[in-house]
């Protein structure tokens with residue numbers, strides 16, 4: 001690993017100041033970033049650790065909206081249970097050690113095309129809170145490993161409206177534990193949402209044809225005959241674009257059945 | 261260099277570390293506790309699993325500075341006060357839960373974390389909890405068996421002998 005300075009602020013204000021330095025990069029749970037540094041794929045001059053900032057941790061439930069601090073680990077979300085589909089998703093990320101360390105803010109900000117949390121945020125119509133604004137999930141995830149975050153801006157929390165029904169189904173890639181394909185569906189005050197992760201080269205996306213079909217009839221049958229094109233799907237040693245496109249259809253049906 | 265102090269198995273250990281010094285390195289090189297093994301160094305194998313403030317973590321993914329002030333438990337802190345093997349360790353010996361032993365410190369720390377959360381896990385729950393710990397020797401059956409036995413459950417029907 002290249003050498004760097006590590007700072008460990010205890011307040012958000014100090015963290016933002018430290019991130020203003022040249023080549024400074026935020027470090028959350030580090031479950032992706034530390035291995036990346038080990039492989040010399042990143043060379044920050046300063047890492048600003050966010051895990052010592054208490055104000056970024058914790059889960060609050062206010063009037064049907066669940067607000068999760070950016071530095072809250074997956075295990076805490078899994079234990080919470082207020083939004084069952086979200087807690088289940090968090091409890092299936094990686095392995096127990098990763099869940100004790102990895103954070104929701106880190107996952108959302110990294111926007112790995114196969115990560116689970118982006119599907120939950122987009123599929124629930126969540127709002128991403130940063131140190132200086134709030135961004136709808138629809139506008140936040142802009143492409144594979146790309147988000148609307150500016151330089152030096154961090155995810156301080158995520159606000160989830162708890163829907164009437166929701167479910168996540170993940171077809172796990174057994175070596176990495178990431179989703180080969182994962183689908184999050186929800187039905188709430190603002191309608192039906194279907195968010196797909198692991199499949200597209202553009203990262204997490206909403207499957208609008210499925211949303212339209214499910215809006216009038218929220219049942220797996222409503223999806224009969226619908227499919228996503230293989231064009232633009234990820235192809236790698238674990239699955240071809242056509243296979244992933246097929247999984248999107250199958251898993252969406254399963255998620256709807258599970259949501260009930 | 262930055263000075264850090266943490267409590268490891270009940271003993272305060274201090275040392276000067278670089279930004280990039282990992283907790284696994286600190287445990288092995290500064291505290292001299294080489295029971296924590298480094299298998300992959302990239303967060304995949306779980307051989308480096310320790311408990312930080314009661315939660316299991318892969319110490320190769322935590323920087324030493326991030327554990328400043330923490331309570332850390334390693335495999336060296338697992339034996340009984342008189343030096344005899346604790347229940348989990350003894351069960352690994354009794355049920356042949358190890359061969360080369362490289363993965364074993366991580367397996368024992370993971371088993372301890374599991375049994376604290378879930379004192380009587382099912383076989384499926386044990387296997388699920390071991391997802392982050394790789395073993396290249398045993399084929400896992402006897403590890404699962406040892407953990408079930410350590411939880412006080414009958415293991416005669418579990419997997420292959």
Ligand code: FES
Nearest residue numbers: 299300301306320
């Ligand atoms: S050495 Fe830490 S997970 Fe393999």
Ligand code: FES
Nearest residue numbers: 359363395396397
């Ligand atoms: S006993 Fe050899 S790696 Fe597990």
